Amino acid sequence: MQVNVSKPETKMSFTNKQMNVADKVVPILLFLCAAVSILTTIGIVYTLFSETISFFKSVPIFDFIFGGKWSPLIEPKSFGIWPLLSGTFLITLIAILVAVPIGLASAIYLSEYAPERVRKIVKPVLEVLAGVPTIVYGYFALTFVTPLLKSIFPDMSVFNALSAGLVVGIMIIPMVSSLSEDAMSAVPKSLRHGAYALGATRFEVALKIVVPAAFSGIVSSAVLAFSRAIGETMIVSVAAGSTPNLTLNPLESIQTMTAYIVQVSLGDTPHGSVEYGTIFAVGLTLFIITFLLNILALYVARRFREEY
Amino acid sequence: MTMFQDANRKQISNRRKTDLVLHLLFIVATSIGIVALMALLISIMMDGLSRLNWDLFTNYPSRLASKAGMKSAVVGSIYMVLIMAPISFILGVGAAIYLEEYAKKNAITRFIQLNISTLAGVPSIVYGILGLTIFVRGMALERSLLSGSLTMTLLVLPIIIVSAQEAIRAVPRARRDASFALGATKWQTVARSVLPSSISGILTGVILALSRAIGETAPLVMIGALTFVAFLPESIMDQFTVMPIQIFNWVSRPQVAFHELAAAGIIVLLAMLILMNISAIILRNKYQKNV
Amino acid sequence: MSTATALKTLINIKDLDLYYGTYHALKKVSMTIPEKAVTAFIGPSGCGKSTLLRTLNRMNDMIIGTRIEGKVEIGGTNIYSNEVDVETLRKKVGMVFQQPNPFPKSIYDNIAYGPRLHGIRSKAKLDEIVEQSLKQAVLWEEVKDYLKRSAFSLSGGQQQRLCIARALAVNPDILLMDEATSALDPISTLKIEELVQELKHRYTIVMVTHNMHQAARVSDQTVFFLNGEVVEFDQTETLFSNPSDKRTEDYITGRFG
Numbered sequence: 001m002q003v004n005v006s007k008p009e010t011k012m013s014f015t016n017k018q019m020n021v022a023d024k025v026v027p028i029l030l031f032l033c034a035a036v037s038i039l040t041t042i043g044i045v046y047t048l049f050s051e052t053i054s055f056f057k058s059v060p061i062f063d064f065i066f067g068g069k070w071s072p073l074i075e076p077k078s079f080g081i082w083p084l085l086s087g088t089f090l091i092t093l094i095a096i097l098v099a100v101p102i103g104l105a106s107a108i109y110l111s112e113y114a115p116e117r118v119r120k121i122v123k124p125v126l127e128v129l130a131g132v133p134t135i136v137y138g139y140f141a142l143t144f145v146t147p148l149l150k151s152i153f154p155d156m157s158v159f160n161a162l163s164a165g166l167v168v169g170i171m172i173i174p175m176v177s178s179l180s181e182d183a184m185s186a187v188p189k190s191l192r193h194g195a196y197a198l199g200a201t202r203f204e205v206a207l208k209i210v211v212p213a214a215f216s217g218i219v220s221s222a223v224l225a226f227s228r229a230i231g232e233t234m235i236v237s238v239a240a241g242s243t244p245n246l247t248l249n250p251l252e253s254i255q256t257m258t259a260y261i262v263q264v265s266l267g268d269t270p271h272g273s274v275e276y277g278t279i280f281a282v283g284l285t286l287f288i289i290t291f292l293l294n295i296l297a298l299y300v301a302r303r304f305r306e307e308y
Numbered sequence: 309m310t311m312f313q314d315a316n317r318k319q320i321s322n323r324r325k326t327d328l329v330l331h332l333l334f335i336v337a338t339s340i341g342i343v344a345l346m347a348l349l350i351s352i353m354m355d356g357l358s359r360l361n362w363d364l365f366t367n368y369p370s371r372l373a374s375k376a377g378m379k380s381a382v383v384g385s386i387y388m389v390l391i392m393a394p395i396s397f398i399l400g401v402g403a404a405i406y407l408e409e410y411a412k413k414n415a416i417t418r419f420i421q422l423n424i425s426t427l428a429g430v431p432s433i434v435y436g437i438l439g440l441t442i443f444v445r446g447m448a449l450e451r452s453l454l455s456g457s458l459t460m461t462l463l464v465l466p467i468i469i470v471s472a473q474e475a476i477r478a479v480p481r482a483r484r485d486a487s488f489a490l491g492a493t494k495w496q497t498v499a500r501s502v503l504p505s506s507i508s509g510i511l512t513g514v515i516l517a518l519s520r521a522i523g524e525t526a527p528l529v530m531i532g533a534l535t536f537v538a539f540l541p542e543s544i545m546d547q548f549t550v551m552p553i554q555i556f557n558w559v560s561r562p563q564v565a566f567h568e569l570a571a572a573g574i575i576v577l578l579a580m581l582i583l584m585n586i587s588a589i590i591l592r593n594k595y596q597k598n599v
Numbered sequence: 600m601s602t603a604t605a606l607k608t609l610i611n612i613k614d615l616d617l618y619y620g621t622y623h624a625l626k627k628v629s630m631t632i633p634e635k636a637v638t639a640f641i642g643p644s645g646c647g648k649s650t651l652l653r654t655l656n657r658m659n660d661m662i663i664g665t666r667i668e669g670k671v672e673i674g675g676t677n678i679y680s681n682e683v684d685v686e687t688l689r690k691k692v693g694m695v696f697q698q699p700n701p702f703p704k705s706i707y708d709n710i711a712y713g714p715r716l717h718g719i720r721s722k723a724k725l726d727e728i729v730e731q732s733l734k735q736a737v738l739w740e741e742v743k744d745y746l747k748r749s750a751f752s753l754s755g756g757q758q759q760r761l762c763i764a765r766a767l768a769v770n771p772d773i774l775l776m777d778e779a780t781s782a783l784d785p786i787s788t789l790k791i792e793e794l795v796q797e798l799k800h801r802y803t804i805v806m807v808t809h810n811m812h813q814a815a816r817v818s819d820q821t822v823f824f825l826n827g828e829v830v831e832f833d834q835t836e837t838l839f840s841n842p843s844d845k846r847t848e849d850y851i852t853g854r855f856g
């Protein structure tokens with residue numbers, strides 16, 4: 001079948017003697033850039049663990065984990081983390097009680113009810129809430145929300161968990177609403193149409209079809225918001241006070257882990273002292289909790305992802 | 309009874325009512341976020357506008373609220389961003405190019421990717437602890453502008469990497485093929501075809517990340533940016549302060565006069581953020597036209 | 600049409616097998632392709648014609664899991680041997696794709712992209728190459744006053760001729776065209792077919808086409824593929840007028856595909 005029996009006469013070769021330096025070096029340089037993120041993680045873990053271990057040489061780890069009193073800067077010193085933990089969780093609890101219902105309701109409204117025109121305006125406005133610097137929220141909590149609350153609860157202290165918690169909650173609304181809305185928008189139209197065809201009303205479709213189908217995304221967004229609230233620093237430093245207080249009364253002044261770290265670094269605690277070491281022990285506790293929550297959020301989002 | 313009026317008409321009308329009530333409830337809930345934002349902006353305007361004048365930009369901090377300004381803080385914030393911008397751009401975009409164009413799809417790559425997404429969720433104050441240990445003490449850079457900028461670079465890097473990856477991924481495959489088919493090497497294709505096509509998307513991400521850095525306070529408190537700086541930094545090894553730190557300092561004072569200063573400072577900070585966001589939006593629109 | 604027998608062989612494919620992972624995309628393909636002539640690959644979708652085209656400039660290398668056995672010789676060199684530099688190969692074996700894919704740059708910069716890759720910096724030299732290439736692609740008259748305009752301002756057919764000009768600008772010996780007219784209107788298609796007739800005096804052209812009539816109009820040789828195998832390979836006139844295989848006859852008479 002071959003038509004051309006003649007030998008090829010045009011000779012071609014495709015060798016290239018010149019070494020291409022860029023293509024040898026560049027991938028290595030780029031890999032080094034990517035490696036910075038790994039080094040950052042190693043740096044964080046190493047710093048926190050090594051300093052915490054030396055801290056536990058002077059303070060028994062048992063006292064730290066189970067102690068009910070935190071006063072590392074004032075005699076008699078004690079190093080029980082529970083007051084800081086309770087302060088942190090009080091703030092976080094209030095924030096979640098604000099952010100999850102409001103965020104979820106906003107997400108349902110935006111994804112199931114809002115006309116396109118309204119959605120286009122409301123969504124970016126909500127996202128602005130996420131871009132406001134935390135120090136601005138701190139100012140807002142202290143100078144606007146606290147006086148407002150004081151008119152309702154006259155014997156509330158100036159620095160209190162409620163005001164800070166509410167404002168942290170406002171800050172994380174867009175986190176819940178936009179991640180939940182993404183999850184809801186991913187629910188296929190056909191599922192909705194199926195329910196409407198059976199005579200379901202809009203709220204029935206939203207609550208019985210869309211929310212359950214997007215459930216993992218919603219849970220994941222709430223977990224992430226939770227983690228974000230735990231790590232929030234400036235709002236609580238400004239508005240929640242600096243009295244480590246083992247209480248669940250939101251009208252009292254408390255101290256969170258993050259606010260404690262700020263307090264120490266604002267003072268002139270000598271490097272290498274036991275007090276200085278508390279930064280790392282508290283920082284490690286904070287890091288471990290938020291890390292586990294972030295992993296949980298990733299896991300929930302992946303593990304329970306609906307296959308439509 | 310007609311065909312559309314069946315026996316459980318009552319039940320249906322109840323469900324309609326529920327739908328209406330819930331609809332209102334959802335609208336109210338959505339408004340809460342918007343109302344809060346409005347309240348925040350209005351209260352800050354009312355507190356701060358009276359103190360928004362040139363003195364704010366020309367005066368150094370002072371014990372007297374009437375004389376205090378934020379010159380050193382404004383300049384410090386700008387310097388910090390100028391130092392961060394090239395470093396975070398190179399590291400972030402380099403990492404994104406590596407992950408999108410060079411990395412083999414193996415366990416190490418997946419690990420790096422997972423690592424980046426977990427780093428994005430680490431509380432900012434933890435970066436402060438890292439910066440304090442590594443830059444301030446470990447490398448003996450002291451409480452300098454450089455220490456602060458490097459710490460903030462690490463903080464925003466995950467954001468820049470992820471957004472740059474998205475921009476690079478959006479470049480059509482055909483555009484890479486066209487370049488390869490002309491005999492371009494991988495790096496030539498990346499540098500001359502992929503990057504020019506994705507640069508405005510990448511820059512949008514970088515600007516948004518930098519605007520995040522401009523508003524951050526906690527990590528800089530940790531590395532010891534000062535609250536009372538009556539001079540401008542002259543080298544990257546000088547001490548410094550930034551706007552959020554100055555605002556924090558003023559908020560922490562009990563006197564109302566300092567709160568007004570803080571509000572004025574916040575207006576300046578927000579104006580700067582709005583400016584950066586507008587430029588990011590302009591770039592993004594340009595980018596959508598190109599792809 | 601010129602007689603292919605008089606021409607020298609440039610490409611020689613011997614017992615070529617290609618796998619994408621476990622999928623056997625090309626099965627024992629052998630053929631020779633003559634110099635300075637048009638060879639068309641035809642066959643139904645998924646028959647392997649585009650895959651074979653992409654082995655000629657090793658664009659398949661970029662698809663992960665591709666494995667090749669057998670030989671592809673161009674000008675006596677096995678292009679899959681170790682000393683072959685892929686970039687040099689692709690410089691000499693140009694390609695035009697199914698969809699026009701200009702860069703989001705000016706018309707001038709699109710053409711100059713290749714020469715610049717290969718180290719040409721002089722403005723005068725680049726100007727000359729841009730003009731020559733656009734003239735060869737019969738686009739010069741239409742765009743000579745708008746060289747600084749974005750390539751996206753051109754019509755689809757103009758964009759495809761720009762892509763041809765861009766491929767010619769690096770001075771290749773072979774031009775591969777992968778269904779280069781399938782996204783174009785009939786008038787643009789006709790222009791490109793005429794262009795191919797011009798270009799074959801200087802270049803060896805290998806084209807994949809969905810359209811048998813195009814193969815019949817434009818090519819000197821035609822190869823008919825089915826399920827990754829070469830069914831028939833002959834001078835175009837012979838293949839269309841007097842096919843030796845029943846399957847070829849079925850395809851060209853429109854009984855399937």
